[in-house]
Amino acid sequence: MTVKKRVVLLLCITALTLITIDLRGGASGPLGAVRSAVREVFSPMQRGVNAVTSPVGNFVDGIVNASDLKKENTRLRREVTKVKTKNKTYEAAVGENDRLRKLLKLTKVIDIDNTTAHVITGSPSNFETTLQIDKGTDSKVRVGDAVIDGDGLVGRIIDVSTSRSTVLLITDSTSGVGVRDARSEITGIAQGQAGDSDISMQFVDPDADIKNGDTVVTSGLQDGRFPPDIPVATVKSAKRNPSGLYKDVKLTPIVNINRISVVSVLHTSKAAAK
Numbered sequence: 001m002t003v004k005k006r007v008v009l010l011l012c013i014t015a016l017t018l019i020t021i022d023l024r025g026g027a028s029g030p031l032g033a034v035r036s037a038v039r040e041v042f043s044p045m046q047r048g049v050n051a052v053t054s055p056v057g058n059f060v061d062g063i064v065n066a067s068d069l070k071k072e073n074t075r076l077r078r079e080v081t082k083v084k085t086k087n088k089t090y091e092a093a094v095g096e097n098d099r100l101r102k103l104l105k106l107t108k109v110i111d112i113d114n115t116t117a118h119v120i121t122g123s124p125s126n127f128e129t130t131l132q133i134d135k136g137t138d139s140k141v142r143v144g145d146a147v148i149d150g151d152g153l154v155g156r157i158i159d160v161s162t163s164r165s166t167v168l169l170i171t172d173s174t175s176g177v178g179v180r181d182a183r184s185e186i187t188g189i190a191q192g193q194a195g196d197s198d199i200s201m202q203f204v205d206p207d208a209d210i211k212n213g214d215t216v217v218t219s220g221l222q223d224g225r226f227p228p229d230i231p232v233a234t235v236k237s238a239k240r241n242p243s244g245l246y247k248d249v250k251l252t253p254i255v256n257i258n259r260i261s262v263v264s265v266l267h268t269s270k271a272a273a274k
Helices: 003-028 032-110 268-273
Strands: 114-118 130-133 146-148 153-160 165-169 176-181 187-193 196-202 215-218 231-240 247-253 262-266
Touching (some): 032 114, 032 146, 032 262, 130 153, 176 231, 196 231
Antiparallel strands (some): 114 262, 130 165, 146 262, 153 165, 187 196, 196 247, 215 231, 231 247
């Protein structure tokens, strides 16, 4: 046997012997102190390696998880959108229910045959003073019928087809409604003003007892076209005209013209014909 082979054989026997002694002795074995010393030497190096490799590992994990996080974010956004849509639908339904309840209450007080209808055109402006509703002659709607919502008078029917009708609003300059001050009983004519959302009360005595904030209602003096006591407006201002011949009275409609969605057509033209 050559010298090289003998050295190799000796090293193998020595290694096996050390392993056996180490396994049997554990941490308290002959090599325990050596192993501990080696660990002390290499521990700072291991911590340094961990400090360098941990951020890299986290960065890699972030890249791997980014796609999942993006998908989750998209899903959550969709859920939020659905919830918001449901809330808006719920709020719209609640608002519609409140308007219908108020309308039913007012029609019961007026006690005239009527038809409920929905507005099918957008909100009017100062230059658009008509509305389209989804009921017509098939629902016994006729030209001249008064139109109200849950707050008060909206206007009157001026054109009718089988399934649709046009409503002339009280803010139109060609609209005139007989009214009276609910507090003082002073009467006059509520007239729309071109390009203005307010209306005026005309033919009022200069010394008439009309005050800011008074409620103005229909007088019922126009051959039954507008039944009495329907709320029309509140007094915005009342002062003697410089000429001294009459009183300038400005009114703000009680009905919010820009938010009308459901109305009731009072069949007053039929009642007046009788």
